[in-house]
Amino acid sequence: MKPDYFRIYALYALWKHWGRNADPVYRPRVTAIASRAIGPMWSSLWDAHRRGAPVIAPQQGDADLIWGRIYVTDK
Amino acid sequence: MAIGPISLFEGNCLPEDEWFPPHLLDRFGYPFLLIPESQYEPWGEGPWAEDVDYSLGGLIEDSVERKRGDPAADIDYEGVVEDPLAYYAPYPSDASSRKGFGIYFRVKKMLSDFKRFHSKLPRFIPPDFSWRVYVTTVFWHEMAHHVVQDAWLIQEGNKRQRSSSSPSSSSPSDYSGYTLMPRQDEEGFCEYMAFTAVERSASPPGKALINLPPRHLPTNEMIFFLADWDLDRHFCPQSGSRTKIPLLPGEIGDEA
Numbered sequence: 023m024k025p026d027y028f029r030i031y032a033l034y035a036l037w038k039h040w041g042r043n044a045d046p047v048y049r050p051r052v053t054a055i056a057s058r059a060i061g062p063m064w065s066s067l068w069d070a071h072r073r074g075a076p077v078i079a080p081q082q083g084d085a086d087l088i089w090g091r092i093y094v095t096d097k
Numbered sequence: 098m099a100i101g102p103i104s105l106f107e108g109n110c111l112p113e114d115e116w117f118p119p120h121l122l123d124r125f126g127y128p129f130l131l132i133p134e135s136q137y138e139p140w141g142e143g144p145w146a147e148d149v150d151y152s153l154g155g156l157i158e159d160s161v162e163r164k165r166g167d168p169a170a171d172i173d174y175e176g177v178v179e180d181p182l183a184y185y186a187p188y189p190s191d192a193s194s195r196k197g198f199g200i201y202f203r204v205k206k207m208l209s210d211f212k213r214f215h216s217k218l219p220r221f222i223p224p225d226f227s228w229r230v231y232v233t234t235v236f237w238h239e240m241a242h243h244v245v246q247d248a249w250l251i252q253e254g255n256k257r258q259r260s261s262s263s264p265s266s267s268s269p270s271d272y273s274g275y276t277l278m279p280r281q282d283e284e285g286f287c288e289y290m291a292f293t294a295v296e297r298s299a300s301p302p303g304k305a306l307i308n309l310p311p312r313h314l315p316t317n318e319m320i321f322f323l324a325d326w327d328l329d330r331h332f333c334p335q336s337g338s339r340t341k342i343p344l345l346p347g348e349i350g351d352e353a
Contacts, residue, residue, distance in 0.1 A: 027122070028221070028222050028226055029226075029230055029295065029296075030118070030121050030122055030296060031122065031218075031222060032218065032222055032226065032227045032230040032231075033118065033121075033230055033234070033292060033295050033296055034118040034119075034121065034122065035214070035217060035218055035227075036214060036230065036231060036234060037116075037118050037292065039213070039214045039217060042288065042292075043117070046281075047281055047284045047285065048284055048285060048288045049115070049285050049288070050115065050116035050285060050288040050289040050291070050292045050293075051113075051114065051115035051116070051285045051286070051288075051289050052111050052112065052113050052114045052115075052285075052286055052289050053113060053282045053285060053286070054113050055278055055279060055282045056111075056278050056282040056283065056285070056286040057110060057111055057112060057113055059277045059278035059282070060110075060111065060245070060248055060277065060278075060286075061110065061248075061252070062110050063248055063251060063252075064110070064111055064244075064248060065111070067244050067247055067248055067251075068241075068244055068290065071240060071243070071244050071247075072294065077244075077247055078188075078247055078250065087188075087198070088199065088200070088240070088243050091198055091199025091200065092199060092200045092202075092236075093199055093200065093201045093202070094201070094202045094204045095184070095201040095202070095203055095204070097201075097203065
């Protein structure tokens with residue numbers, strides 16, 4: 023078995039653990055409303071973030087603000 | 098603020114879809130067999146233990162509605178998106194008070210829930226591996242909220258440019274009040290993006306962050322801190338070493 027199998031297996035198990043198939047809010051889906059709302063810009067924006075590319079930055083050439091804004095809280 | 102170049106193609110629109118995993122394992126030729134509940138191996142309770150209600154019934158309102166929180170808390174709750182395991186605090190309306198903006202892992206709730214989750218997995222999936230999948234999924238959900246806000250910000254900017262005579266209902270600096278879609282649609286959408294991201298790519302956030310400039314290393318360290326935090330002490334008390342399974346081909350793992 024490869025790590026890919028482990029990952030998909032764990033992800034499937036997480037989906038079941040969180041009851042996502044029946045959750046009224048967190049059921050993972052793109053609704054018609056969401057699809058219309060995000061429009062054609064989504065894939066580019068998402069891919070940019072997945073690559074860590076700057077999208078919205080304090081100054082041209084700076085990294086995206088979000089990468090320096092990830093925290094842990096006990097609340 | 099500077100907005101980078103974005104290419105817009107109609108073909109980039111995401112169609113209606115649902116992330117539904119039962120077919121995913123077929124391609125591997127192995128079945129999906131969660132161990133029976135009677136055989137769960139619960140982990141010992143740790144000092145961080147805190148129950149998290151994963152029925153979500155009681156959390157819907159909190160999760161769906163933006164709300165103000167305790168002003169004395171670390172997070173600026175203005176417009177915060179509160180999920181069961183993490184927060185996304187949007188760009189604040191005042192750029193000079195950026196203090197609260199960002200993604201916040203609710204680590205006690207995550208660890209408490211993770212213990213229950215991992216106890217349901219077969220032994221061939223070690224806890225550090227399942228923890229990475231767990232953290233990564235939570236991370237991408239919150240990141241999707243962030244990208245939704247970016248999308249809203251760009252759309253609002255375009256609207257303002259097109260019709261300067263009829264200003265948008267939102268002030269140009271009112272970033273924390275973003276409303277691109279109803280909250281319930283956004284939560285399902287962000288969850289879809291999270292599961293899809295983890296399914297399609299093994300790259301954990303830390304992997305992406307490695308490629309960023311060194312000034313972002315604290316974030317990177319935080320991710321790996323989370324990934325390793327207390328696992329030895331609380332999840333594998335009997336073992337002196339753990340096997341780390343590389344998430345990507347070529348990724349360095351600590352072979353025990």
